[in-house]
Amino acid sequence: MGMQSNNNGNGLFRPQADINVTPLVDVMLVLLIIFMITAPLLAAGVKVNLPQAKVAQPLDQNEPIMVSVGKDGKLSLGADEVEIDKLPDLIKARNGGDASRVIQLRGDKEAPYGAVVAVMDTLVGNGMARIAIVTDGKGAANAPAPTK
Incomplete structure (x- = not known):
């Protein structure tokens, strides 16, 4: 003023x-x-009318169970460190009896190969065969071609 x-x-x-x-x-x-x-x-996608399919199955909405093997061979379920002999019981407790849930196995690239195989063997031996091995997709384009 x-x-x-x-x-x-x-x-x-x-x-x-x-x-x-x-x-x-x-x-x-x-x-x-x-x-x-x-x-x-804010408008992230394009609006489309999706076709209907008679045989399509809905996606599994449950989060996968994460099992990690560190480079020192230590095993963890989610963020909790566990022993390999207690792993199947802990997974069954988290699963709630749902055998269709995927278990994602993450192994450090410097982890002993035998430790990762031992975890897979323990899980399959206890009836948990839906195991996905998680990798880092960043280096896939720069990876060398396999030799014959």
Whole structure:
């Protein structure tokens, strides 16, 4: 607010009550630009009408069970370190009797091969045959071709 110089002769100044529109326009333009940039990012997919299939099975919505073998050969179920002889019982307790859940086996690339095979053998020996071996797909493009 500025002071207007309307002097009535007795030395009193009247305040100017006009709104300064320039900062308001600046803020609104910045918000407009932000919304113009973020709006296309919010619409992630293309709307399509999916066809119906008679034989399709729904995907398993349960999260897989993660079993990891460290480079020192230590075994862990999720974030908890476990012994190999207790592993089947702990998995059955987490499974709730559902044998269709996938067990993801993650072995460090420096882990002893025998430790990873021992975990697989223990799981299959206890009736848990749905095992997926997890790998890192980043190096697949740079991997050397297998020799014959």
